[in-house]
Every structure is written in C-alpha cells, then in structure tokens.
Amino acid sequence: MDNEALQRWVERVSTEAFGLAFKHKATFNARLRTTGGRYFTKSHHIEINPHQLASFGVEETEKIIKHELCHYHLHLQGRGYQHRDQEFKELLSQVGGSRYCQSLPGTATERRRLPYRYMLICKACGQQYKRKRKTDPRKYACGRCRGKLLLKELDSAE
Known part of the structure; x- marks a missing residue:
C-alpha cells in the first residue's frame, strides 16, 4: 500500500466513523518504532507506521487510524484531544479505535516483556x-x- 491509498483510506474512515471530512495529509512513516501513528497539531497531518499494517493487518491499522482521527477532529473542534482528556477517551470508545497499538517484534517495548531469566x-x-x-x-x-x-x-x- 502506498501513501495515496492510505490517504483515501483515512478519508473513508473519517467520513464513515466520524461523519466528518479529513482535509489534510496522511502518510506512512517507516521510521516510527514504538508507536502506531501520530498526529501533528501544527500541520494537522497524520503519520501511520507501515510496520503495524505488515505485522497485524488491516483491522488493527484501522483502529490506529481511528485513534489518530480522534486527535485530529477533537483538536480542530477546540475540544480535549489529548490522551488524558475525557472527551478523547469517549470518542475513541464510540468509534472503536485502539487506545494502544501492539508491540512490534524486536522493538524495545517487546524486549521489556521478556520473561525473567x-x-x-x-x-x-x-x-x-x-x-x-x-x-x-x-x-x-x-x-x-x-x-x-x-x-x-x-x-x-x-
């Protein structure tokens, strides 16, 4: 999947789940290691980790997209868009987004979960x-x- 397909996907998810248009840019960023995606408050762009798509599939990646779109739409509406805000938590629950992404194989987050040796x-x-x-x-x-x-x-x- 390329950035153009991701852009269309994010626009479709935004319209279906939120009833609002996504008017900015969505791209893949392969340098992301410990997060599934990120939202930029200044440019309003969204980046998605392509390794999440490759490792866990379309369903998990769509939950990450919904998570980032919660930040996007709440921020543009001037409402609480941060993880700690109740409005963010409620909207995330309503649309079925994921609170946390799964750990990628071989990352530091996964290594912390190794059993005691x-x-x-x-x-x-x-x-x-x-x-x-x-x-x-x-x-x-x-x-x-x-x-x-x-x-x-x-x-x-x-």
Missing part, C-alpha cells in the same frame, strides 16, 4: 531478586540484610 538470591536471608539480564552478584548486596548474593539462571519463564 536470572535470579539473585541472598545467601543470608533468602531474599530473591528476579532479573532479565545477567548481573555480577559480587557488585551488589542484599537490600534487606546487606548479605552476599548468589546468581541462579532460571530454566523456564517464571
């Missing part, structure tokens, strides 16, 4: 500290009793 265990009191990354137990002490720590590698996700 290591555990530091205090030799004195038994306090346990789960870790996603391997750490040197000699550099740290127990936060509870200041005892020495032992590093244990976990077999499966806990």
Whole structure:
C-alpha cells in the first residue's frame, strides 16, 4: 500500500466513523518504532507506521487510524484531544479505535516483556531478586540484610 491509498483510506474512515471530512495529509512513516501513528497539531497531518499494517493487518491499522482521527477532529473542534482528556477517551470508545497499538517484534517495548531469566538470591536471608539480564552478584548486596548474593539462571519463564 502506498501513501495515496492510505490517504483515501483515512478519508473513508473519517467520513464513515466520524461523519466528518479529513482535509489534510496522511502518510506512512517507516521510521516510527514504538508507536502506531501520530498526529501533528501544527500541520494537522497524520503519520501511520507501515510496520503495524505488515505485522497485524488491516483491522488493527484501522483502529490506529481511528485513534489518530480522534486527535485530529477533537483538536480542530477546540475540544480535549489529548490522551488524558475525557472527551478523547469517549470518542475513541464510540468509534472503536485502539487506545494502544501492539508491540512490534524486536522493538524495545517487546524486549521489556521478556520473561525473567536470572535470579539473585541472598545467601543470608533468602531474599530473591528476579532479573532479565545477567548481573555480577559480587557488585551488589542484599537490600534487606546487606548479605552476599548468589546468581541462579532460571530454566523456564517464571
């Protein structure tokens, strides 16, 4: 899909879901990594992450478009268009837009959700500290009793 097809898609979704015309520019931006799209308050343009379309399909991408159109239409009407505003939340719910986009494979957001692979265990009191990354137990002490720590590698996700 190219930018012209995206432009037509955004215009169609705007008319069908909001009953209002989208009169600005919608483009793909492949440099977006941690977000599905963004709305620019100065130019009123919308950018959509093409990786979301490739990874999760048309349905999820349309929810992202609706999310960005909520920002667009509320901002142009002078109403609360930010994520924290109640008007934004209500309109997003009415049109069926997504509050958050799914994490793309290989991104930092996805890496944060990796299971714990290591555990530091205090030799004195038994306090346990789960870790996603391997750490040197000699550099740290127990936060509870200041005892020495032992590093244990976990077999499966806990």
